[in-house]
Amino acid sequence: MGDFINLILSPLTIGEAWVMLAWHKVWTTIGIGGGWAWALSIVGLTVVVRIVLIPLFVKQIHSSRRMQLIQPEMQKIQAKYKGKTDPESRQAMTQETMDLYKKTGTNPFSSCLPILLQSPFFFALFTVLNNLKGIAEGTHPAIGPITPAVAHEIESSNIFGAPFSSTFLGSTDTATKIVTVVLIILMSVSTFTTQRQLMRKNLPDSALDNPFMKQQTVLLYLMPIFFALSGINFPIGVLLYWLTTNVWSMGQQFYVIRRMPAPGSAAERALHERQERKGKTVTPFSIRGLERDAAAGAAADETVQDAPNTVNRQRQQPKSKKRAKRSGPATGAAGTDDAEGSAADGKPTDQ
Amino acid sequence: MTLAELLGPGLRGPWTWRKAAAAPLLVLVRIYQLAISPLLPQRCRFYPSCSAYAVTALTRFGPLRGGWLAARRLGRCHPWNPGGVDHVPEREACRTHAAT
Numbered sequence: 001m002g003d004f005i006n007l008i009l010s011p012l013t014i015g016e017a018w019v020m021l022a023w024h025k026v027w028t029t030i031g032i033g034g035g036w037a038w039a040l041s042i043v044g045l046t047v048v049v050r051i052v053l054i055p056l057f058v059k060q061i062h063s064s065r066r067m068q069l070i071q072p073e074m075q076k077i078q079a080k081y082k083g084k085t086d087p088e089s090r091q092a093m094t095q096e097t098m099d100l101y102k103k104t105g106t107n108p109f110s111s112c113l114p115i116l117l118q119s120p121f122f123f124a125l126f127t128v129l130n131n132l133k134g135i136a137e138g139t140h141p142a143i144g145p146i147t148p149a150v151a152h153e154i155e156s157s158n159i160f161g162a163p164f165s166s167t168f169l170g171s172t173d174t175a176t177k178i179v180t181v182v183l184i185i186l187m188s189v190s191t192f193t194t195q196r197q198l199m200r201k202n203l204p205d206s207a208l209d210n211p212f213m214k215q216q217t218v219l220l221y222l223m224p225i226f227f228a229l230s231g232i233n234f235p236i237g238v239l240l241y242w243l244t245t246n247v248w249s250m251g252q253q254f255y256v257i258r259r260m261p262a263p264g265s266a267a268e269r270a271l272h273e274r275q276e277r278k279g280k281t282v283t284p285f286s287i288r289g290l291e292r293d294a295a296a297g298a299a300a301d302e303t304v305q306d307a308p309n310t311v312n313r314q315r316q317q318p319k320s321k322k323r324a325k326r327s328g329p330a331t332g333a334a335g336t337d338d339a340e341g342s343a344a345d346g347k348p349t350d351q
Numbered sequence: 352m353t354l355a356e357l358l359g360p361g362l363r364g365p366w367t368w369r370k371a372a373a374a375p376l377l378v379l380v381r382i383y384q385l386a387i388s389p390l391l392p393q394r395c396r397f398y399p400s401c402s403a404y405a406v407t408a409l410t411r412f413g414p415l416r417g418g419w420l421a422a423r424r425l426g427r428c429h430p431w432n433p434g435g436v437d438h439v440p441e442r443e444a445c446r447t448h449a450a451t
Contacts (some may be wrong), residue, residue: 056429059430059431063430063433095398098436099436101396101433101434102433102434103433105433106433107434109395111394111395111428111434112395112425112428113429113430114394115391116428184450195392217390219389219393223389226390228389230386323367326425
């Protein structure tokens, strides 16, 4: 299993080794040498990966900016489940909220794709760092440009006395332990700041008052524990990659919150204030085709109601009653295709 | 955390041959849920989340078809898809769907 995964990852591992070596050349050319050149090569590699992922992030910003527009619907759902804390109600509320996101083409979550694309890079770097010793000693074949000589050079260099392939648990070296702890603290701080800033400044109040966000707040405070538990098993080089990626996310978010805040959020009010002070005209963010959203939303409602789903039949009951009161008899035909619901976003789903 | 909670819905009984065949994959998903997922902010655009979907799909359809369904779901979870509620098809529904 492990060999199979390594085989699939090998093009990526070799590609990563090349990118690292290219960065190393850049750093040594401008006069940075030793451990720092390698540390910055890992940082450079991370930046390359993150630049590739920017289009995903831009698309995500656009869909989360629509959060404010669904505020009235969101409040209806909240009012309906107010004071209900049993797991079934919570689950039903989650489901209805997700449903609302779908029919309005709004979603505060970034999707699984960025992490899915990033994880192979993460594991490839892990492979490179884990095998450095083997390559240097000749027990593991060279990975692309990382020949025994290069591996030996990386192995013998360090930052603050901590070699790149050493781990907190796998080494008795004090420097490694201290550097690991510092990196874990920095990772926790950057992630915490990013998440808290997103929740405090860039989400409308309505988006905050729902079970996911409540759960997110709890997770936010548990995050450092999870970082510590996995960080002590990871080599310094991987932690460096991880820290860089977190810091990149933080910077990206600072930029977005300043330039393109979500409507109805604290960050938007700050932007308007800045614009007024500079004497510019304040142009509130708006989206074309709101009516179309409403129409397509009704179609999506039908889709869910008609879906042959025994698991949720019971939980959907109160929803259809309410909907019947609100919007009269159903007009959509049974078996409405999913694509109709997502047409709100003007894009087909790839089902 | 009780043992049942640790195992999650995928690795608890009742066991079918389909579920048993998918057990190695179910273990991998469970490791992701326990060790990796908590490190990341919530990201999935769907309900149930991709990992919960994978557990249901693997249990209901076994490693091949369930794995395929889970992979397709992961393929759908990108910023150009609005997300929303997306359940694993029922076995019956799937058969009729294949027939038409």
